[in-house]
Amino acid sequence: LSPDNKTLLCGLRDGQIWAIDVKLGVLRERFTGHTGKICDIAFSPDGQNFASASVDKTIRIWEP
Structure with a gap:
């Protein structure tokens, strides 16, 4: 969960990471x-x- 509580990051088995808008419950990125x-x-x-x-x-640093 982001420090501002607005975005939840979900790591998936296939290596994807989903950024979910907490308030709207939708995939943002x-x-x-x-x-x-x-x-x-x-x-x-x-x-x-x-x-x-x-x-x-691997470790990745993401700068969206």
């Missing part, structure tokens, strides 16, 4: 790049960026 299941996601303190880790042994 989809991120691809990992080739394996997402095991962790963390927002930066300011909520502008996030990092994700996958079983594909």
